[in-house]
Amino acid sequence: MKDIIEELSWRGLIQNKVTGIEKQLKKKTTIYIGFDPTSDSLHVGNLVPIIILIHFQKMGHKSLGLIGEATGFIGDPSDQNDKRIFLKKNIIKKNTKSITQQLSNLLKFYSKKIELLNNLNWIKNIYFIDFIRKIGKFITINYMISKDSVKKRIQYKKNGISFTEFSYSLIQGYDFLFLNKEKNCLLQIGGSDQWGNITTGIELIKKITGKKVYGLTFPLITKSNGIKFGKSQKDENIWLDPKKTTPYQFYQFWINISDTEIKKFIKIYTFFPKKKIDFFILKHKKNPEKRFLQKKVAYEITKWVHGKKIYEEVVKISNILFDKNNQFSFFNEETLFYIYKNIPHMILSQTKFKKGILLLDILKKSHFFNSKNEANRALNLNSIFINKKLIKENILLKKENIIGKKYILFQFGKKKFFIIKIESI
Structure with missing residues (x-):
């Protein structure tokens, strides 16, 4: 099999990984990545885990996409300074339906084989007493509060962290345990802010089953102000839903990326092989004012998310607005x-x-x-x-x-x- 770690590494898509993962990935491995329905749309930051799912699938592994409808009722405390506002059940259900459709459309563009799951299907059947007796006993409070996401919130004395949010990591860990048992899933992948949640799942599986499983994180994509793109961040996000971010605004986001960032983004956001990307970067360097790399990335992603016809219409609008002769x-x-x-x-x-x-x-x-x-x-x-x-x-x-x-x-x-x-x- 092709070396997926090498592929993700040169693309800048690996932040942390569990020791021994390279050996495991020489064999066909089932992996999963989760998506929380905290909004009715995905955004450009969410394209990274989708792309990683596709890379694994194309290289012979089995990719699973997990929509966290159940965990969406709680909200991940990772990278949050304050407690989350709990969304109503009907809103979460609506969001789940919407992002499931978006994921399905995006994954079909490159692969028809990636399976989408919803963790509410197994978590809704668990009794609270059974969960804290059979699962909670394996993870100590000392272990939980050692996590950066929890430690940070405890130190933030204004509101601290509620028991509800405190339990999030354990429930996500249970997802990994369930998928390990039912789908033989051996690797969970997430953004760099998910490392604590991922390692909780690894610890839970080790204590309950004795199995060795793995974790891997990728760097988060941030806005110009350094804040990550997030579904609970209302302002300045670049959404995939055309009603929230128009295709023109979406296209212009990529066109206006700096030369330094675009050299990273063409590796992260496209599937071009290394030799071709090296050639593209060299071509761009000769005439940077022509924004060759920006146009290449804008074409690939706008076509993927919104379709070729809309891409062509957006380019036409851009020509009208920016061409002084029009x-x-x-x-x-x-x-x-x-x-x-x-x-x-x-x-x-x-x-x-x-x-x-x-x-x-x-x-x-x-x-x-x-x-x-x-x-x-x-x-x-x-x-x-x-x-x-x-x-x-x-x-x-x-x-x-x-x-x-x-x-x-x-x-x-x-x-x-x-x-x-x-x-x-």
Whole structure:
């Protein structure tokens, strides 16, 4: 079999691993990765474990994807400074259905063989007394509080950690035990913040069955502010659901990644072999201003997540917005509407617009700026464009500024766009 550890290592996809894993992975091994339904959509950080599932499957191993509907009722305390807000059962059920569908669609793109499971199917049948008698007795409190995720919360004296969240690691450990018994699963994989939960499962299996099992973690993908992408993080996430992050915004996220990061991301987020990636990096280095690597990654991932047709439409929008030679006023209603759907937008009533409206008032409402003074400074710096034409003063927007009977496009600097649609409300 091909060396999966070597493959993941050069791609930068290994953070920690249990000793002896290399020998085990020379044979066909069943592995699993879990996904918590704390939101109704996955995000770009979740693509990494999905890609790892696919790598293992393509190299002859058996991959399992686990949706943690049961553990979703508790919420993982790992990497949390404060207690989680418990989601209602109907919300968790809705989220589970949604991310199961997303996972199914993404995995089918590369493989039809990866099995998806839901831990509620076995945890719902367990009585609390049976669990703490038969499972809880094998893990000591001393062992549990030695975990960084628990220790950190205990030290955070404002709220500490509830018994509910404290039990999370043990329940995740039980998942590993169950899959080991039922599916002969010998390896659990997760993000670097999951190491404590994974090793709890390894310890539980060792004490109950005497079997040797393994764990492996991958580095977390972080936002520009250094915070990880997380389903409970509402702001600045790049979601896979087009209703939460439009395909245009999704595509632009990859296009705007720095040269340093994109050299890492093409290894992490694509399946190109090493020689090809080395060639791509060399080609990019010759003309970095052409953003060859960014476009290559944006193509691969946008096509995977949203489909080739939508990718082509998104590229068309990008060309319209960023090409200085394109005349915005010449585009048809269909193109204008697609731009409206995909970039930040706002509806303005015809009644309010009848007498005209000042540019600075629109800029403030658009949330481009926090105040009129901030917007005015941008205007004085020649950073504001309307329908791709530079505006140097606080003009009164009137009927002649409307394109395609109902649209006005605003631009701040090189990359920020906003469009308003004028209609009867």
